[in-house]
Amino acid sequence: MKEERLLKPRQDTSATSLTGFQLYPRGPRKSDARHPPGTLFPFRMFTSLPFPARRATLLVGITACLALPAKSQHDVQRNAVQKIALGQHEQVATILAGDKKPNAGKAETLFVETLNLAAQGKIEEAISRRKLALAAGLPLERFVAGPRKVLSKLPPVEGSIDVELVHGPMVGAVTSEAASFWVRTREPATVTIRIGEKEFSNRTTAEADYTTVIRADGLKPMTTYAYKVLVNGKEIPAGQTNLRTFPSRNKPQPFSVGFGGGAGYIPEWERQWDNISTFQPLAFLMLGDNVYIDQPEHSLCQHYCYYRRQSRPEWRRFTARTAIYSIWDDHDF
Incomplete structure (x- = not known):
């Protein structure tokens, strides 16, 4: 008889919605502090329930998820770049200064500030921000890649050649x-x-x-x-x-x-x-x-x-x- 297998979520998946899975054999397994002998995993517990109970459990779970506040993937830096694209440069600083989550961090904020200043033709200020972004750990490739129609207004960054x-x-x-x-x-x-x-x-x-x-x-x-x-x-x-x-x-x-x-x-x-x-x-x-x-x-x-x-x-x-x-x-x- 073939060994029946289940999908087991990876332990380190809280950081992103891109979740890896691994297979483990169904049945006896070594005990540990989290799973003493005889412990049923949630999936196995769920599938062992009668159908009406499974349906009720799903409804409760879905309702609970919908009741939770949604966490947007739309980070503030991306929102600020949308304003740059629309020519609404005065709104960029306000968006970047907000405490909305998620936030892509200091280096990314400095990159967006560089982009906004360059788009307005404020070249010296943009060069200064660019230096700070690189010092904060932003990959050099970011300023080489672009967006070139804006960043090409700046002199080439040192090392880009x-x-x-x-x-x-x-x-x-x-x-x-x-x-x-x-x-x-x-x-x-x-x-x-x-x-x-x-x-x-x-x-x-x-x-x-x-x-x-x-x-x-x-x-x-x-x-x-x-x-x-x-x-x-x-x-x-x-x-x-x-x-x-x-x-x-x-x-x-x-x-x-x-x-x-x-x-x-x-x-x-x-x-x-x-x-x-x-x-x-x-x-x-x-x-x-x-x-x-x-x-x-x-x-x-x-x-x-x-x-x-x-x-x-x-x-x-x-x-x-x-x-x-x-x-x-x-x-x-």
């Missing part, structure tokens, strides 16, 4: 024999993915926001490959640059897949990408509300929301080794 690979690599569209790699560069460039003796290249362009996708084929099923990233022939240091191909069609093999949605951006919670990565999922499914833009008519806010996630080192480590698939939901525009 060395940032050739701004975002990525991000792995996706993996099959048993191929994989794709998404990247963004500082300027138009030829990007090469080297796997063993094979090289696969494509070119980033300004029209595509300095991004491109490189397709690598001729790979073997369910195999781990180390790869290297080169920009204009120069090897670029990047962490976790390995990938696993998928099983062959009609030849099933065990593998794990992660999934989640509602990934609001709070820097201290971004560690969750490293947490999920410890499970080594073959793929991760982004189920919508991935960045919380809520401003479909202004690309400034759209770029801001994507760039800050794509610049996070935790996200870059995770997506460099895990095949990413996603759908859009209402907050992704």
